[in-house]
Amino acid sequence: MFEEKQPAVSVDKLTWMYEQMVKIRYYEDQMVEAYTEGKSPVFNIGEGPVPGEMHLATGQEPAAAGMMVHLTKDDTVTAPHRPHHHAIAKGVDLKKMTAEIFGKESGLGKGKGGHMHLFDPEVKFSCGGIVAAGIPHAVGAAMANKMKGKDWVAVAFIGEGAANAGAFHESLNLAALWNLPLIVVVEDNSYGISVPKTASTSVESNDLRASAYGVAGAYVKDNDPIAMYKASEEAVNRARNGQGPTIIEIQTYRFLGHFQGDPELYRDKDEVPGLRARDPIMKLRQQLADAEKMSEQELEEIETRAKKEVDEAYQFARDSDYPKPEAALNDVFTS
Amino acid sequence: METAKKRMLTGNKAMAEAIAQEMENDQNVFVLGEDIGKYGGIFGSTQGLIEKFGPERVLDTPISETAFIGAAIGSAAEGMRPIAELMFVDFFGVCMDQIYNHMAKIPYMSGGNVRLPMVLMTAVGGGYSDAAQHSQTLYATFAHMPGMKVVAPSTPYDLKGMMTSAIRDDNPVVFMFHKSLQGLGWMDQLDYAVGHVPEESYTVPLDKANVMREGKDVTIVGIQMMTHYAMEAAERLAADGIEAEVIDLRSLAPIDKDTIIKSVKKTHRLVVVDEDYRSYGMTAEVAAIVSEEALYELEAPIKRLAIPDVPIPYSHVLEDFVLPGPDKIVEAVKQMMDEA
Structure with a gap:
């Protein structure tokens, strides 16, 4: 049990994690607003400044912050269709990311990708809209790291639904076989869209599947950022030291629907208030105040800084121009 | 007339020679796929490579096309230049997501910021009673979808020159080689599966008939x-x-x-x-x-x-x-x- 033997995590690391989590939460809150623009009174998915599907990670911040605190820009991260928390914690250019989500020319993909397809090679971040498909890409990055003789690692974030896809099995077998510096983080937010984990998954938690591949497994319960920190630290060290892959499953919370506009008829009305009562950001804030004796003023400074960065990113996105229509014909080939 | 003995090669040896020369030129080039190591590729496309370059750069994979084609994509994004072999093009059904939703689209969706310099080589064609799951060419299936260069050379000379071009190209190239044109001893012996191939490296363009x-x-x-x-x-x-x-x-x-x-x-x-x-x-x-x-x-x-x-x-x-x-x-x- 992680909570029983939690070693001290430096206040710097905790502060970094707290700032990332606040930034992510505020970013997603702003996105709820931006996404809603132009979609009322009648919800039309194609309308407003942010059209299309929108999968937000509100509540899932600990997985991203607890892992990314151990990574550098040389480590690779692949993320799924719900990628904002990973992108923010990995240090993706927030202005360009937001501009991409607004479909602007200044976006990461010049408006060709959108929120599920964010690519920032500067910090080795990518994501995609096909469940489980990013795992093999992380395997490839891990292969490249090993071939280049670097101690860089590759982390594939997936949802618990992706652990039932063939790509999960193929990738873990390959990574274990070749002893690659790969970590798969399974974020169990309880639902694959509407289907609960109990109706989709034959084991209680996916770290149990690690034994099928002869790799290490770790389980983080109750969305605990510090337990996530610890499990990630062990996994990253293992990977950097050439000791092979790890599967970490974290029990996390999805405060919002699968996507914005999800009527959420499949879950009890009391469920989300219950989850919000165990908000990991509030818990970490409490811990920083109590255990680390951080003052209210210090905490507010962190929060203000994070929010300012997000506000500036949204402003940049709104102020940016749309691409020229005929730019749709560019970039099919890169040279 | 200067006809000092022209060097003749089978299709498969021409391909393998192109790969070997590019592997010598560029440390980032490597090959992965099923039975491409000691076996040399079921259709001989990687013959002799493992002996020259070892198992670190010529990787036999498990029967996991999604994982190893996806891994090729992931490594290409990191600056490697992988050549992945899909043994028969007919097997595309188990891995088309990686090929089409990722390999072909990532460069575009990233606004050209991610390059995927990779080759997906694959055996096509029938005529030897291998039936419906091992005899297709599927030329149009691949050529229909944007984001991939799709080539299908017909002579040993072009197999070598176009493979060299494909490896050097910064975009994903689907390189289809015809089984009957590989010049393999266990298939029909066709004159046109053997042809003049210069020893030195050369390129043939990927966009010219x-x-x-x-x-x-x-x-x-x-x-x-x-x-x-x-x-x-x-x-x-x-x-x-x-x-x-x-x-x-x-x-x-x-x-x-x-x-x-x-x-x-x-x-x-x-x-x-x-x-x-x-x-x-x-x-x-x-x-x-x-x-x-x-x-x-x-x-x-x-x-x-x-x-x-x-x-x-x-x-x-x-x-x-x-x-x-x-x-x-x-x-x-x-x-x-x-x-x-």
């Missing part, structure tokens, strides 16, 4: 085996006084419209021959290009020869019936000339 034979009466467009069948047909037609111009398409995407149009403007007749399914295929694409850009040059309706929209059957009498060949091409051309 090749006029294999000049003629004034009719243009026959083919690719891989169909190009060679068109050449056989052209020789027989010549005996009857019909001069066919034969175009080896070589590249399906991008397609070299100019060479096709130029030829049709000269011959005013067009026959397109394909070892892929007829509907929505290469024959339709070439016919559409000519209809759009040179319709009034035509003196007869275009003729198309292709697999008649059935899976490839096993029994050789059945397979022979559905595959275009020299007889059918001769017949189509003669019919066309008579109609005129």
Whole structure:
């Protein structure tokens, strides 16, 4: 049990994690607003400044912050269709990311990708809209790291639904076989869209599947950022030291629907208030105040800084121009 | 005349030589796939590579096409130049997500910020009773979808030169090699599976068709085996006084419209021959290009020869019936000339 033997995590690391989590939460809150623009009174998915599907990670911040605190820009991260928390914690250019989500020319993909397809090679971040498909890409990055003789690692974030896809099995077998510096983080937010984990998954938690591949497994319960920190630290060290892959499953919370506009008829009305009562950001804030004796003023400074960065990113996105229509014909080939 | 012994190679050795030379030139080039190590590739495409470069750069994979093609994508994004082999193109069904949703789209979706310099090589074609799951070419399936260069060389010279170009290209290239043109000892021994291949490294462009034979009466467009069948047909037609111009398409995407149009403007007749399914295929694409850009040059309706929209059957009498060949091409051309 992680909570029983939690070693001290430096206040710097905790502060970094707290700032990332606040930034992510505020970013997603702003996105709820931006996404809603132009979609009322009648919800039309194609309308407003942010059209299309929108999968937000509100509540899932600990997985991203607890892992990314151990990574550098040389480590690779692949993320799924719900990628904002990973992108923010990995240090993706927030202005360009937001501009991409607004479909602007200044976006990461010049408006060709959108929120599920964010690519920032500067910090080795990518994501995609096909469940489980990013795992093999992380395997490839891990292969490249090993071939280049670097101690860089590759982390594939997936949802618990992706652990039932063939790509999960193929990738873990390959990574274990070749002893690659790969970590798969399974974020169990309880639902694959509407289907609960109990109706989709034959084991209680996916770290149990690690034994099928002869790799290490770790389980983080109750969305605990510090337990996530610890499990990630062990996994990253293992990977950097050439000791092979790890599967970490974290029990996390999805405060919002699968996507914005999800009527959420499949879950009890009391469920989300219950989850919000165990908000990991509030818990970490409490811990920083109590255990680390951080003052209210210090905490507010962190929060203000994070929010300012997000506000500036949204402003940049709104102020940016749309691409020229005929730019749709560019970039099919890169040279 | 300088005919100091021309160096002759089979198709597979020409391909493997290109890969070996690029692996020597560039440490980032590596090969992965099923049975590509000690076996040398089921169709000989990687023959001799593991002996030269070792298992660190010539990686036998488990039967996990999604994982290893996806890994090729992931490593290419990190600056490596992987060559992944999909043993038979027919196996695309188990890994098309990685090929089409990722390999072909990531460069575009990233606004050109992510480059994927990789080659996906794969064996195509039938004619040896391997039935419906091991005999397709699927040329059009791949060429239909944007984001991939799709090439299908027909001669040992082009197999080497186009493989070298494919490896050096910064975009994903689907490199289709025809099993019957590899010159393997355990298949039909075909003269055109052996040809002159210079030892030194050279490139052949990935976007240019090749006029294999000049003629004034009719243009026959083919690719891989169909190009060679068109050449056989052209020789027989010549005996009857019909001069066919034969175009080896070589590249399906991008397609070299100019060479096709130029030829049709000269011959005013067009026959397109394909070892892929007829509907929505290469024959339709070439016919559409000519209809759009040179319709009034035509003196007869275009003729198309292709697999008649059935899976490839096993029994050789059945397979022979559905595959275009020299007889059918001769017949189509003669019919066309008579109609005129």
